Amino acid sequence: MIEIAIDLIIAMGVVGLALQTILGASVFRAILMFIVFGLLMAMAWARLHAPDLALAEAAIGAGITGALLLVTWRRLQAMDGRTPRVGIAARAPWLSIASGIFAAALIVALGWVSLSLPAEPAAAGELAWQRLPEVGVSNPVTGVLLAFRAYDTLMEMGVLLAAWLGARAVASELRPGALPGPAHAEVPLVGALLSLVVPISLLVAVYLLQAGGSAPGGAFQGGAVLAAGGVLLCLSGRLEAAERSSITERIGLVLGLAVFSCIGLVMLFMGEPMLAMPGVWAIYLVETALLLSIALTLVLLFAAAPGLRRAP
């Protein structure tokens, strides 16, 4: 009974926050609502027995995405010189009504269709549980990500790399000085916080990585936590944008993709199938490379810069 009540509270909160996100009076408010939406989604994941996702949602969905949205909003404001238009500017009254009706119809159809499906693991999922011992890790999600569907994970690293390459390509076309520089006054407390939080984020990232084999965690969650430490360093002005990326940064960006592909190719030329993992050590090696690439890419995307350097 109490569990149903908790579910209801979470569900109502999620729906309410989603509404607030699209109706929020200002863009800033809408972004805040979206961040809280992400946090509440993390609770929904926990309730749905998916702690891996709860971690990922809190760290990536709410944390990194939220930071990206907020920093972009601030940059847009500084470029614009005025606040983005207040209130939801509807295109035409009839369009708003039509889209409302369409959305409502979609909700009914989707709700009806999904309720007619069995809410239980599918055939592929059953197989994943059965064949997990062959992989050598006990967290099934890690097994799927790094063994059964490793190809997805590899392509996904390509997507992350493309996002950074794309962001760099369009950002370098910006008029010189278009992006406002950071405006931080030195606050003593922040230094104290950083000296604690950044090492802790590294520690947590390493913990999540090694825990990922048997417990919730893994390269993505760890990478996002490490990236959060980097974001803090950028925000406080400890790291600042550089015009070019250093060779270390470039290697770091492609490390995940390159190590993953190369292990796959080595196995292929040893007569094994492509992307077969030679052992649990290989999974951890790949995950370490993924973690470093994810963290670095996310920090660089946040800084909207080709590279970073230590502030003088």
Add this chain to the structure above:
Amino acid sequence: MTLQETIAAVLLAAGCLFYIAGTIGLLRFPDVYSRLHALTKADNLGLLLVASGLAVQSGSLRIGAVLLIVWLLGLLAATVSCHLIARHALHATPPERRP
């Protein structure tokens, strides 16, 4: 209900009470500073009570230690963010209107 469970329940309930008080303060107080005051004070204590309630309930020293770290980190984050928000609010108001 064993003694352990009773203590845990009391601690959890007390923690929730503090959270509710903090939230009411956030919603009802007039300006940034008093809101922050309500929020940080009440919530930090609330977090401590909830964490100790959970620690008692689990009865494990290891989980208790982890919860202690959670509380300390929460405290740290709340302190710094509260300080930054107050600082920002102070700089955003012109000197003659500052409290």
Add this chain to the structure above:
Amino acid sequence: MNTTALIYLLTAAAVFGIGVHGLLQARQVLRQLLAINLMGGAIFLLLITLGGGAVGPPDPVPQAMVLTGIVIAVSATAFALALLLRLQDATGTSELDPNDGA
């Protein structure tokens, strides 16, 4: 059907619809991106709930799909935000005029 699953399936459907509505009627690109992210979240919720998350450990395959999806969503959002800055820089506005270029 288990009540928890029912609750979250309806939540997912509602959030998806809200996202569609937000995307169709918002003018600022930032708001449209928020709406797209809401829709993504709704799909992820649907996947996990249908995968049996309401009753026990859910199907690991959709969980891995959602993890991949979350990373793709943050990548797409990050690139879209960079492009948005460029849009503001090149056109002086962070909105797309519905009447041009079509």
Add this chain to the structure above:
Amino acid sequence: MVHEALIGLVFLPLLGACLAVLPGRFGTRLAIVVGLASLPFLLLPVTLSVLREGAWFYTLGGWSAPLGIRLYVDPLALLMLWMVALIGGLAAAHAWHDFRPGTAAGERFWPLWLLLTAAMNGLFLSADLFNLYVCLELVTLAAIPLIAMAGSATAVRAAMRYLLLALLASLAYLLGVALLYNSSGTLDLYLLPDALATAPAPVTAFALALIGTGLLLKGAVFPLHVWLPQAHASAPGPVSAVLSALVVKTAIYLLYRVGLWSLPAGLLADGAMLLFAVLGAGALIYGGVLALLQDRLKLVIAYSTVAQLGYLLLALPLASLAAWQALTYQMLSHGLAKAAMFLAAANILHAIGSDRLSDLERLDQRTPLSLFALAVAGVSIMGLPPSGGFLAKWLLLEAAWRGGQWGLLSVLILGSLLAAAYVFRVLAAALRREDPSEAEDAEGISAIGRRQATYAMLLALLALVTGFAAAPILELMATGIPPTWGAA
């Protein structure tokens, strides 16, 4: 050996992208050789094996489907892969001069181009619905920055619009896949028909409608084409070429895969095919009329893409061998001709500084090679003999005639007339002589201009040659006819 070659088609461009990210001119050059120039050599053994043994699967990681992900290579996939290798290769050769390795622009351009190539190859080979989603996103996220790199405000606006709609389309696709996974228990395209036989029909219909809508939006099928003309017209030349020749085709290709390979035959399939045909007819006529009304060369070519994509859907209800050969041949000949046109248009734009039709006079003197390429490619687009386009359209007409589809027949003829009108309108504008004095050859002056004109010319000639050397390709395509049509 043939397995290694197949894997190389995806992984060499991917590793090339990694290499191109590293600094220095040498890395980028090596990356282009490894990732792009190698593709035809990798494709040769794969093609031979398909010719000898027919279509085959490759199981990644040794985890058999439905648990793992499979690659599938069949004649249709081969056709698309060859198009990526040839059209992408010639467009890359064209881009080499504008985005030289070692320059700042080249450093930004090549990693994205290589990722786009890897993503398209991955997409054409993948047999897994969710993996296809990842590939689709990679295609989108690699292609859109290339549009924005043109730098103009129009290009940035077009890129933003494209991105938002492409993300919406991916989400519709993903939602459909989520529902299908739960109702059928598998993500494998080729296990789906059996698995769907027992699934509840309304769920299947709804999921497929979502997938279809997403793909129609990504494929810019009328009336969901609004993002395409500006995006394709404002991109840099070689990017426009691959966008029109390859990137939109990825969605159409997936539409074929889902519609013709995974959909259980029956009422649903028939209805969907009829809808596609109606949309295709709309695209053909609407795109043709709008192409006729544009006053910029690149916009004419872009609207022509909207129209020509219509052919790819129009013949779906015919479900015959001739129709299948016509569709695949249209895929190939349109790709070649359209890429040639966009490269030629880029050369003209570069040489005379404008692509307004009113500024195009006397192109036969100013940019003779590019104009010739444009005209030859135009012959294929119009469907005049002896081009590849002619053969594709002829096969379509024949299939429609045999099927007794008079409505379809008249739409086909109207479409060809419209294509003739807009191509002739461009050529007439280019051959005008308002000023009797001789103009000088603006293109032949520089070696780069000559070389860039040659790449456009090569593509146009290929579009022409496919009209002669069709028999082996058509035979191969006949062996790859979709299972639902093979019985017909």
